[in-house]
Amino acid sequence: QSVLTQPPSASGTPGQRVTISCSGSTSNIGSNSVNWYQQLPGSAPQLLIYSNDQRPSGVPDRFSGSKSGTSASLAISGLQSEDEADYYCAAWDDSLNGDLFGTGTKVTVL
Amino acid sequence: EGQLVQSGAEVKKPGESLKISCKDSGDSFSNYWIGWVRQRPGKGLEWIGIIFPHDSEVKYSPSFQGRVTISADKSISTAYLQWSSLKASDTAMYYCARFRLIYWGVNWFDPWGQGTLVTVSS
Numbered sequence: 001q002s003v004l005t006q007p008p009s010a011s012g013t014p015g016q017r018v019t020i021s022c023s024g025s026t027s028n029i030g031s032n033s034v035n036w037y038q039q040l041p042g043s044a045p046q047l048l049i050y051s052n053d054q055r056p057s058g059v060p061d062r063f064s065g066s067k068s069g070t071s072a073s074l075a076i077s078g079l080q081s082e083d084e085a086d087y088y089c090a091a092w093d094d095s096l097n098g099d100l101f102g103t104g105t106k107v108t109v110l
Numbered sequence: 111e112g113q114l115v116q117s118g119a120e121v122k123k124p125g126e127s128l129k130i131s132c133k134d135s136g137d138s139f140s141n142y143w144i145g146w147v148r149q150r151p152g153k154g155l156e157w158i159g160i161i162f163p164h165d166s167e168v169k170y171s172p173s174f175q176g177r178v179t180i181s182a183d184k185s186i187s188t189a190y191l192q193w194s195s196l197k198a199s200d201t202a203m204y205y206c207a208r209f210r211l212i213y214w215g216v217n218w219f220d221p222w223g224q225g226t227l228v229t230v231s232s
Contacts, residue, residue: 032215037155044205045147045155047220051212056220088155092215098171099145099217104154 004028004089004102011108012079020105022072022089028100032092034072036065039086048087049074081109112136114144114206114223121229122196129192130226132206139187140164143209145219146180146191150202160209161189196230203227 005023012018022034036049047056049065052072062078072091076083089102112135122128132144145160159170163182170180182189189206204226207219 033217035218037219039155044222044225045207045219046222047218050210050218050220051216090155090157090218092217094215096172098159098169099157099219101147101155101157
């Protein structure tokens with residue numbers, strides 16, 4: 001089973017910049033675009049970044065995404081308390097012929 | 111494009127069958143893929159599969175193939191996820207979401223339903 005690997009946790013103080021990595025392979029991130037989802041406590045996931053670096057309307061520009069080779073990153077600048085959530089990367093996998101989600105990263109605002 | 115509204119929480123016994131639903135409140139249901147995602151308690155997201163209501167084409171994750179059935183009724187803009195024989199390991203929150211397909215490899219889920227909690231316990 002293919003997997004997208006994320007660090008289990010990340011943290012920062014208000015105003016800091018936090019970066020979350022997502023590591024995959026040539027059959028997923030290396031070949032296809034990456035999306036990021038934010039899941040606030042007790043809520044359904046919601047789209048945060050799509051197609052590597054695009055923000056849906058309503059998502060603050062504090063959130064940015066990037067991709068290089070078989071890895072991707074989500075950056076949160078100017079961290080705020082409301083950013084405490086779980087974050088998941090995702091990408092289509094050509095071997096599975098389906099989507100893969102990352103292992104998830106819990107962001108804590110100290 | 112509308113919201114996705116899922117059916118309510120279910121409590122079932124092992125071996126029982128179940129069908130949960132996801133209704134699109136908009137008028138473009140047939141033109142978009144709809145997907146299902148599992149989240150076990152305290153765990154991450156898992157891709158179950160997607161369906162294109164226009165022609166009922168379905169793609170399943172290998173991990174779920176044969177364990178669940180995804181279907182849709184475009185006359186009532188509703189997608190379904192069903193089990194013929196539940197196990198305790200099926201206990202999870204299940205989300206439906208619209209699968210935006212630009213082309214295979216450039217796709218994402220948006221928006222998501224509110225989730226349906228399925229509890230399987232004897």
